[in-house]
Structures are given as structure tokens and as C-alpha cells.
Amino acid sequence: MTTSRDPFTRGLDYLYGVRSLALKPEMVDRVHDMEHRDRICTWISEHIEAVNAQLNVCLEACHACFHSWEQPLVQIFAAPLAQAFGLDALCNLQTTPISILIDVGRVMPEDWLLVVAHEYAHAHAGTPGHHPQFARSLAHLCLGLAIALPPYQAGREDSLRFYPSYLPTKDPLAFWQGGGEIGDRV
Numbered sequence: 001m002t003t004s005r006d007p008f009t010r011g012l013d014y015l016y017g018v019r020s021l022a023l024k025p026e027m028v029d030r031v032h033d034m035e036h037r038d039r040i041c042t043w044i045s046e047h048i049e050a051v052n053a054q055l056n057v058c059l060e061a062c063h064a065c066f067h068s069w070e071q072p073l074v075q076i077f078a079a080p081l082a083q084a085f086g087l088d089a090l091c092n093l094q095t096t097p098i099s100i101l102i103d104v105g106r107v108m109p110e111d112w113l114l115v116v117a118h119e120y121a122h123a124h125a126g127t128p129g130h131h132p133q134f135a136r137s138l139a140h141l142c143l144g145l146a147i148a149l150p151p152y153q154a155g156r157e158d159s160l161r162f163y164p165s166y167l168p169t170k171d172p173l174a175f176w177q178g179g180g181e182i183g184d185r186v
């Protein structure tokens with residue numbers, strides 16, 4: 001996403017890149033965060049490739065649950081998502097390929113696969129809602145990935161909004177600045 005050699009510029013280019021893939025640009029608002037932007041951008045320039053490589057491993061695991069002709073065209077990137085939207089991850093079906101963005105500061109690395117599976121189910125079902133079609137895709141992924149099957153009840157699809165569940169991190173921004181409880185693990 002960038003050609004610059006300057007770490008800050010590279011990081012900022014990345015942020016603008018993922019911003020263009022979000023459902024709304026404001027969802028990646030750290031480009032305007034003058035207080036933390038420098039540290040975040042520098043951290044991104046040094047670590048984001050390794051983080052995205054990990055996310056792509058999760059994506060490949062999801063792909064492997066389906067025949068090649070059933071696999072949606074998906075790209076995946078880590079992105080710090082604005083608090084106001086209350087999202088740890090999103091799936092943008094309007095881009096080609098479909099874009100999955102994960103705020104890796106909000107999810108522990110051991111849970112990344114769970115979050116990717118949820119978003120992948122949206123990509124596979126081709127719908128942002130948590131309808132029966134989404135439920136079928138998610139259940140198929142859970143079987144393939146050895147995740148406990150969702151407690152599906154007809155007419156209660158909304159219960160799948162937060163499935164599979166996981167514990168949130170305490171400080172979402174710490175990871176993006178190379179500190180905090182999970183910052184040094186990647």
C-alpha cells in the first residue's frame with residue numbers, strides 16, 4: 001500500500017489504505033489522532049506485515065473449509081477501528097475483493113481465528129446480516145475449524161452477532177503502540 005521509506009509515512013499510508021476499505025472512512029479515525037498517530041504509524045510500518053501474515057493464515061484456514069469454487073474472494077487487513085462504532089472487526093461486501101478488517105488491538109491473538117471465522121461467514125453468505133444463510137456458513141466454518149457450534153435457534157439469528165465469543169482486551173490502543181498486554185507477542 002506504500003512506497004515511502006519513511007516509517008511514519010509508510011504507517012500513515014497504510015492507515016489511509018485500510019480507511020478506504022472500511023464501511024465508512026470515519027471507522028479508521030486514527031489518521032486524525034495527533035496524540036497517538038506518530039507511535040501508531042511507526043509501529044505499523046515495522047510490524048503490520050507480520051500481523052497481516054498471521055491474519056492470512058486464519059483466512060486460509062477458513063478457505064480450507066470450503067471447496068475452491070465456494071470460496072469468496074477476500075482480502076484481510078489489521079486496522080485500528082474507531083471506538084464509537086463498537087466493532088472489533090468488519091466485513092465490507094462492497095469492495096472487490098471483499099474486505100475483512102480486524103482490530104487486532106481489541107482481540108487477543110489466540111482469538112483472531114474466531115473473529116476471522118465470523119467475518120468470513122459474512123463474506124461466504126454474501127450478507128451483512130445474521131440470517132439463516134449466515135448461520136449456515138458460520139456453522140460450516142465452526143465444524144471445519146473445530147469451534148463449538150453456535151447455539152442456533154430459529155428466529156433468534158441475532159444471537160449470532162457475537163458468535164464465536166471471546167474476551168475483549170483491556171486497552172485496544174496499547175497493541176497498536178507496541179505495548180500493553182499483547183503488544184510484544186507478535
Ligand SMILES: [Zn+2]
Pocket residue numbers: 118122128129130160161
Ligand atoms: Zn456479524
